[in-house]
Amino acid sequence: MGKVVVPVLKNINLEIERGEYVSIMGPSGSGKSTLMNLVGALDRPTEGRVLLKGKDISRLPDDRLATIRQRMVGFVFQQFNLIPRLTAMENVELPMWFAGVPKKERIKRARDLLVQVGLGDRLTHKPTELSGGQMQRVAIARALANRPEIILADEPTGNLDSKSGEEIAKILSGLNDEGKTIIIVTHSPELARMAKRIISLRDGEIVDDRVS
Template identity: 60%
Template sequence: MISIKNLNKIYKNGSVEVHALKDVNLEIEHGEFIAIMGQSGSGKSTLMNIIGCLDRPTSGEYLLDGIDISKQEQDDLSLIRNKKIGFVFQAFNLIPRTNILRNVELPMIYAKVKSSKRKQRSMELLEKVGLGDRVNHLPNELSGGQKQRVAIARALANTPPIILADEPTGNLDTQSSEDIMEIFKSLNNDGTSVILVTHEPEIARFADRVIVFRDGAIIEDSQKEGVLK
């Protein structure tokens, strides 16, 4: 599904070059649940942005389902993102003046899904994350955990095979964090690939594979005992 070879990302800060990723090699198969860990500035979020087609590598190869991402035009990358990848962010990124049903519909609007199908799909997804009775609520009427449930439902709108979650529990209390991770685990059990960035070991334990970054490079790639490689 994801094949990364000799990937490098260099940012320029004035006259200074920052080597955010250094010769990263990584293979990710369909249906994996992966946690990417590391200190701030280790390169984990940079890698996440490249996997999510939000940024391009300076050099190296990134194939997503056989597509060479570095060779795609911006419009093509937008289509790939909308079809193949669902995003969940720490800050939720919900539209505050729009009810949660409409928030979940947004990716389907971009995908030009018919209105009736959008509403039906959004209702089903909100039911799936336990918010079927809140569809007309605005985001500011929900708790942090509930907002993240809406964000997950929105990420699933176009049935992407991959969910990318960047510190999805960073703004949540312990119980809400556990609840959100159980949702991710359930999605993974149903066949969705989940790749999440976290600095919390108690969150990473939900994953079947943990990749640790330091100074732009992978220093550990471990799999739970009993999980097939």
């Protein structure tokens, strides 16, 4: 039998300006994760284009896409994705190590970022010694390690209690106030309302795009 192609995103025409805070909402299967993967240079569209700072990245080779992800995009995941055997400091240092940042600068930047997210007293703690909210704050610090312009957060409060979720939401809002472009995928109406723009997807199409 021949291959069956199922379109996930249909007729998407979306522009996000530098410095925006955007939430993407929609039921499971609506195309949220696919859209985020395209924005984050994790995937390529089968049709159409993805422009980043006016340049088409849709057909770039894998190594160029990896460089874009390393330098321009910071990722925050629902599952934290921290390395268990590393301390909070070492987890934050890791992307800088891959980027070739000198050790002295890595240590200083990691410490400063962890202090920024309120974990100055947890620098040497490993993930198993941290709460869910603390692990997500480490993940945010790690996402900021290479000074990206864009933060992509996939259900960043999905595994957290309400108090920890509120703390993460405040950190993301603060980063946006500093000029970072923040794009979140969420099922949480409360988190979505923290954004300045809410995009709703259904069956691969944008059904609503409004200022919150």
